[in-house]
Amino acid sequence: MSNKSVKRRDFFRYVGIGTVGIGLSGAASSVSRIQEKKPGNIRKTISEKVFSTPLIDTHEHLIDEKDRLGNRTLIGTKSNDWTFLFSHYLDSDMLSAGMPAADYKRFFSGDVDPVEKWKILEPVWPKVKHTGYAQAVRISIRELYGIEELSEESIPRLQKAYKEMVAPGFYRKILQEKGNIESCQVNSYPILKSEMPDFLMSDLWADSLMTYAGNNDYAKAANIDPKTLKDWHRVIEWWFEKYGKYVVAIKIGQAYSRGINFDRIPYEEAEPVYNQVIHGKQVTPEEKKTRGSPFLAGRRTGNKVGFTGKDAFGISCAMGRKNQPDGFGNGSE
Secondary structure, three states, rough: OOOOOOOOOHHHHHHOOOOOOOOOOHHHHHHHHHHHOOOOHHHHHHHHHHEEEOOOEEEEEOOOOHHOOOOOEEOOOOOHHHHHHHHHOHHHHHHHOOHHHHHHHHOOOOOOOHHHHHHHHOOOHHHHHHHHHHHHHHHHHHHOOOOOOOOOOHHHHHHHHHHHHHOOOHHHHHHHOOOOOOOEEEOOOOOOOOOOOOOEEEEOHHHHHHHHOOHHHHHHOOOOOOOOOHHHOOOOOOHHHOOOOOOEEEEEHHOOOOOOOOOOOOOOHHHHHHHHHOOOOOOOOHHHHHHHHOOOOOOOEEOOEEOOOOOOOOOOOOOOOOOOOOOOOOOOO
């Protein structure tokens, strides 16, 4: 190691913090340069390095830009005004700080004057403004709209700036130009058909293929009536044949509700459980584990997904990045 290299404990002493995690390319040479900086400038040095480093955002729930444009009153269930910046997860902090449910509903309503909404937020804002979620919102408001502090005076300016920002191309302006994010990997049910597929890359949400046998959304799209487990396997294979060349990953959110010790379940054990579920019968916790244990295996064969195994309900896959075919995301699919 070069005698210019900085030992880990010395680096932390220069930075002035006890615990830090940094993953930067060329770390050794970067740390050597940091050693030559004066301690008073180290935070500025790190900040500049972080903000100049391109990122790939691996998990988002963004809707497509086209669904944000136009004179929309609502985005999903939340109002399309400055208060939308406070949704998911800062809105949970607001409730924890004592905002009444009725005020919460009015704050995100499309029927309330956006400027008047400050009066709803004002009582709880001092209690939440320093949480991690609120700090992220405050930084965004400062960097995107040039507003340092929220107040009765600044809310009209924020609302005006928010509306002016929403125009064709604003996703790339904010995320790529401002945020230095090369691409976002989006988790949308069941997939996101974006008009910007090389920027908003889609997962395939596979939970329902494992845990909701006979799921109508998936079966109807495949035009298959899944009366048997073999039928359900055909549904699964249709989804991967259809969208395997578009998506960049599969999303499995099982860890929210169960362990992720996925076992390979033989077909003859899964079939009776499937038949119980499809006919509306109760199954035991152990049977639920059986039907929700995906065996993720497979290989790519040419332009298709090659299946080499089945789980309890038939998931078997291997995902790989391919170029987006013409027409994806423009309504032709």
